[in-house]
Amino acid sequence: MTMETQTAKILDGKALAAKIQKELAATITESQLKIGRPPGLAVLMVGDNPASAAYISNKERACAKVGIASFGKHFPTQTSQTELEDVIAELNQDEQVNGILVQLPLPKHLDAISLLHRIAPDKDADGLHPVNLGRLVRGEAGLRSCTPAGVIRLLEEYKIPLLGKQAVVVGRSILVGKPMALMLLEVDATVTIAHSRTQDLKTITQNADILIAAAGIPGLITAQMVKLGAVVVDVGINRITDSSGKSRLVGDIDFSTTAMVAEYITPVPGGIGPMTVAMLLQNTVSSYLQATSN
Numbered sequence: 114m115t116m117e118t119q120t121a122k123i124l125d126g127k128a129l130a131a132k133i134q135k136e137l138a139a140t141i142t143e144s145q146l147k148i149g150r151p152p153g154l155a156v157l158m159v160g161d162n163p164a165s166a167a168y169i170s171n172k173e174r175a176c177a178k179v180g181i182a183s184f185g186k187h188f189p190t191q192t193s194q195t196e197l198e199d200v201i202a203e204l205n206q207d208e209q210v211n212g213i214l215v216q217l218p219l220p221k222h223l224d225a226i227s228l229l230h231r232i233a234p235d236k237d238a239d240g241l242h243p244v245n246l247g248r249l250v251r252g253e254a255g256l257r258s259c260t261p262a263g264v265i266r267l268l269e270e271y272k273i274p275l276l277g278k279q280a281v282v283v284g285r286s287i288l289v290g291k292p293m294a295l296m297l298l299e300v301d302a303t304v305t306i307a308h309s310r311t312q313d314l315k316t317i318t319q320n321a322d323i324l325i326a327a328a329g330i331p332g333l334i335t336a337q338m339v340k341l342g343a344v345v346v347d348v349g350i351n352r353i354t355d356s357s358g359k360s361r362l363v364g365d366i367d368f369s370t371t372a373m374v375a376e377y378i379t380p381v382p383g384g385i386g387p388m389t390v391a392m393l394l395q396n397t398v399s400s401y402l403q404a405t406s407n
């Protein structure tokens with residue numbers, strides 16, 4: 114009896130993120146000689162969500178690697194909206210700080226959207242301010258949301274054709290799904306957004322040349338839902354505990370079965386997660402170069 118094995122090629126986000134970080138480090142070394150200081154990124158975290166704390170130390174390590182000064186600001190869970198707004202107002206004025214991000218999710222009593230509105234659009238390292246989202250809608254230059262920008266950059270690196278292709282995005286969050294759909298439109302894909310209320314998801318995903326799963330549901334997409342030869346991108350990052358009691362990361366795509374039908378697939382971990390961090394560093398460096406260009 115022969116065992117069926119993976120046939121899809123891997124879209125290696127970890128390797129591409131390392132390459133981008135190397136390029137950014139070179140840019141920073143060169144620019145710093147003229148500018149006299151490094152780029153700065155402020156990361157605001159509220160509360161003690163262990164996953165958020167891990168993602169932040171990941172971002173801080175990446176900053177240190179490329180030469181970005183990171184200013185971590187950790188606040189207790191009960192911090193008020195006004196206190197955070199005041200901190201953001203100070204950071205907006207601080208010349209050492211070129212990028213500001215608020216780690217999500219926030220504790221329930223805080224209004225994340227209105228905090229994001231307070232970040233100066235040109236320091237919006239996560240690309241989630243309405244001005245930057247508006248620029249994306251209009252196809253203008255601006256800071257792009259990190260995860261979807263990472264998806265596009267990875268597809269471009271592997272020269273995956275997007276023009277005229279049927280792209281399906283499963284998920285409609287402001288962090289990923291909606292900006293992802295707009296970025297796919299920017300490169301002339303034909304885009305469908307599916308979500309939790311979509312009827313007959315399988316019929317829609319089976320039509321996708323490019324399938325982006327960003328629903329936050331472990332294993333939502335199985336091989337039966339994927340067209341033969343499709344390009345499958347997994348944005349989900351879900352920590353699950355398996356039957357042996359071990360905790361591990363899985364995506365929204367059932368990797369082992371889907372890899373038998375797809376042409377390309379992203380792994381979790383090692384796919385879009387590292388690309389998100391690389392795009393955050395890239396946004397911070399572009400804000401720095403823009404702010405110091407006069």
Ligand SMILES: Nc1nc2c(c(=O)[nH]1)N[C@@H](CN(C=O)c1ccc(C(=O)N[C@@H](CCC(=O)O)C(=O)O)cc1)CN2
Pocket residue numbers: 167168171214215216217218239259260288350362381382383384385386387388389390
């Ligand atoms: N303000 C933001 N909050 C959140 C974002 C975001 O982009 N901006 N995205 C996620 C979390 N996130 C970044 O903040 C993030 C998650 C995971 C990774 C990553 O590199 N994951 C690795 C695996 C790491 C592990 O072993 O745990 C991988 O996929 O290879 C990067 C960024 C929610 N909040």
